[in-house]
Amino acid sequence: MDKNSITDFTPEAVIIDAGSFPVNPIALNWLDDCDRIVCCDGAANRFIAAGRRPWRIVGDCDSLSPEIMRDYSGIVRRNPDQETNDQTKSVHYLADKGIGRIAILGATGIREDHTIGNISLLPDYLSLGVDARAYTDYGVFIPADGDREFHCAAGTEVSIFNFGATGMSATGLRYPIRDFTTWWQGTLNVTTGSTFTIRARGRYLVFINYPPEYSFQSV
């Protein structure tokens, strides 16, 4: 089982969303090492333009360039469903193959409504048996259900977003947590040791900010 920390995660697949392409070393290592890179629709355009080759291209294909649609037709898995977004289609594609440990890159940045949508879908994927974590250039979003222990350096800034959980409490954080009812209430907490524990019934999302050595931030 993967530890809930920034680096101790071994994805079986990487999904590339159409947000800001990350430049931090964690993300770039996976792109080199992981055989299953799934590009969400138009994200394939710039991924391929950067000299990389995806394993699959999944989505409704309305943003895919005609050239890529032609040259990469063998790896395109078109899904025209209008009820879900391309990130979710990619997660379903992988879940159907029994792939349940996924790193998502490019979930955030550029349009903020996409950012909010992509991030808030992560807890839903737990219903599919999928642990999909979004790695940005600033930190990692880890979806969780029930009691969980997390690992990161003391003094790390973390935020907790409640997705319907009740009975929430924590140890190892500077500020107490509760059953937050708005998005902002659990933001900007700080770890007091190298481990923190969250107790809850139901789902929530934890954002752990990277330490400086992982922050190749384009500020």
Add this chain to the structure above:
Amino acid sequence: MDKNSITDFTPEAVIIDAGSFPVNPIALNWLDDCDRIVCCDGAANRFIAAGRRPWRIVGDCDSLSPEIMRDYSGIVRRNPDQETNDQTKSVHYLADKGIGRIAILGATGIREDHTIGNISLLPDYLSLGVDARAYTDYGVFIPADGDREFHCAAGTEVSIFNFGATGMSATGLRYPIRDFTTWWQGTLNVTTGSTFTIRARGRYLVFINYPPEYSFQSV
């Protein structure tokens, strides 16, 4: 009364958050024209470094450079409250002066937990009688309570986030809306005419994407 559209808003004050500094022409015009520019704590560092001068600097001042703290002490309004963030402190500072129409710049970008926190606070400010709208480089977040009409070109992509409203319905949008229970459910709608109307009891947040002529995007 201001129309609910991208450009028809006349802020009495502008708040500068510490996220990505916007480069679109709407934001830059306000910086030139508005007399009341409030920088949130450390956002003042780069604002002043860019050759501009804020009207006030509000926050807990833990991110303010010692030089600026010294040279601008006359306009610093320190608020050490640990329960609210610097954006909210700035809104309260303005609301206490009867200023209720505010444009917020730099609410998004860089750390995603700040983005989510800042954006989700906008509907709360309606309780203070404050209409605070966040203008990013991609669009505008408009908080609303009850039935409202919005104006933008047909074919504009809009997203609606529910903050406790019930009985939600809309006209002028491609996809029907309902009492969304998750963040992503109302994302990625599209306007069918130059006006759309939302009916609801309670609060919600509308994100209207800019048309191409306002999108000076640093993609």
